[in-house]
Structures are given as C-alpha cells and as structure tokens.
Amino acid sequence: MKIAIPVNEMRVEAEVCVSFGRAPYFLFYDTESRETEFIPNPAAAAQGGAGIKAAQAIVDGAANVLLTVRSGENAAEVFHAAKIMVYKTTKVTAKENIDEFEKGQLAQMTHFHAGFHGKI
C-alpha cells in the first residue's frame, strides 16, 4: 500500500503541512518495501484550482491512501473518483502519523471544506 502525506520539508520527520493543496512537498511511503519518496507539489504556487492539481499529483503517484490535516471538496471529488482513502492526521510529524495509521489509529476524514477560489 502507498501512503501520501503533504509535508513542509523533504524528510520523514517533517511536519505534516496544514494545507493540502499548497503544501510544498508530498511524501509517498510504501508500506511493503518501506521506501519513501518526495516530490515537489506542482500546485504549490497555482493561481487557482490548487486542490485539484495537487490531488492529481497524488493520483499520478499511485497512492492508495492520503493522510492530511484537511482537504477541500474539489480535491475530495478527485480522491473519490480515484478511490483514494483520506484519513485525518492526529500527530505533528509525517512519521508519527504513518505509525498511527499502521496501528489503525487514524479515522477517515468526513468533513471537506469548501473551496476558497472561484469566489472572486
């Protein structure tokens, strides 16, 4: 299984970024091989539709699961269509949240906030 997490820095001990769409990097963690990979978020500086573009990067990275502080409803629609499960983080660092997830301690996200864009 592949887990994706928005992070502030390119290390496993990095803090989970409070924004999904505008996070600087995404961490991908493979639960079988225990390998990690970091990619820059292509939507970090997008003018609009950042959540959609960021979600696309998660889909393209072939993640099965996303651990995040929050997510917008457009991104949620992408995850739903791509059958990616979204879980809410409870700890500060990416590593801590991976451990929590593997212990089955994280709950699925039920609330997705409305978009901030397109309301000009």
Added chain:
Amino acid sequence: MRIAVLSGKGGTGKTFVSVNLAVTAKNAVYIDCDVEEPNGRLFFKPQNIKEDEVHTLLPRLFEEKCIGCRKCVDLCRFNALSLIKNKPIVFQEVCHSCGACSLVCPTGAIYEVERPIGVVESGFYGTVQVVTGILNVGEASGVPVIRNALKAENAEKKTMIIDCPPGSACTVMESVQTADYCVLVVEATAFGLHNFKMVYELVTLLKKPCGIVINKGDHVYAQLESFCKENNIPVLCRIPYKEKLARIGARAGIACEEDEETGEQFLALLEKIKGEVEK
C-alpha cells in the same frame, strides 16, 4: 459618450449618481453592471422589459473518442480538469470557459455546452433605456453577464451611463473597459478615501480620464482634498447631505426630478463631464 461611475467602497452613491445622470441626460442608456446586486431598476421601474439569457461554456466529453492523452488537463491554466482512470473530469465552478481544452484535444473528444448563469433585462423609463445585468445567485463570476449588458450598443450616440460594481476587481475592470470617462464617487471619510485610492489606481492603470463627485460632502476632509490636488483630479461636484434626499432615496424616488437644487446640480455635473471628455 460612455461614462462609467465607480467608487471602490460600496454605498457611496454610485447608483444615486448614475440614475440621476441618466435622467438628466434624457437621451441615455443606463447600464447596471453591479450584477450581483443590481438596484438601479428599483428607481427606474422600467417598462416593456425584454430578457436575454446569458450563458457560459462548459466542456463535455465524448468518452469513446477520448484517448486519455492528458493534453487538456495539462493545458488548463485554471486546473479545472483532472485525469482519473485515463478520463478527464471537469470542475465546473473552477472552469473559466476559455475553450482551450476543446482546442487542444487531438481527437475532438471535448465539446462545449452552454450553461445559463444570468440574464440581461432591457426596458425603458421614458426616453432612458434601462439595461440591467443580473447574475444568478451562487455563480462565481459576473464578467460574462457584464459583457453582455455592455453590448446593448446604441446607434443614436446616446449618452451611456455605466453603473459599476463596488471594489476594484475583474468585474469593475470589465465594466470600465469601454468607458470614455470615469466618475469616481467618494465619501469624505478615511474609509472612503482608502477605497477611492484603489479605484483611482485602477482607472489610472487603464489610462481613463477621471473626476470625482464627493457625496454627502458638506464638510471638508483635508486628506481627500490634498490627495486630489496632488494628483490633479478634478472635483466635479459636491453633493451635500440632505434629509430630503435620503427620504427620496428610501422610497426609490429620483432626486433630480423631485428636488430642484439636485436637478440643477446634475445638469451642471453632466456639462462638466462633457467638457472633460472633450479635453
């Protein structure tokens, strides 16, 4: 002659100035571009109304033609498309109707459909043609409705009064784009001056000549006066606060028809604007 009336801050008297200017000019077209909350029509109560629906375009997919090449998704600068299981999905609130996706599609799998987003009403108040742009509630952008409202072109070279939305965003830029002159309605307060500076910057950027009308301008607000002096902005008119005007406004009356002094003031204002445009 196309005169745009704008203000930055809401509630300074754009509609008051626009409606009275149109009535004073008699042979005029009044266009309400404040499409989220058009209220000029409350004063005019226009007759013989014709309605035109305004549409925007939205991409749709012929699934069997799509080869999942992703060109549309990568090209969309608004990120309104995503590719899931090799098929694009469209986010309609994010789409700006630019049509690039259908142009770039190599197999002609994307076509565009019309989606209604508002209406443009046109009617008459005596000799004044009253055009009102109305955006449907919940729609994200009023720009297409404004564009259609401004198309109410007149062959007879009537005076056109464009009642702009508040603020200095895209909708305001769209509204003033074709204007020959901009009238900035200002309130003589710190808040009024702050927002006036923003629209002043906007019209300067668009290279539009402008002048100001100070509404409820009984007292002198020194900062406003010195800002106008420094930047050579003509003060076209000062409308004093009068309880009578407030009463007329509250029952949706037209002040220049009911109050002689106001009538004379708007006549003088219109002449001044004509003079400024001819400069």
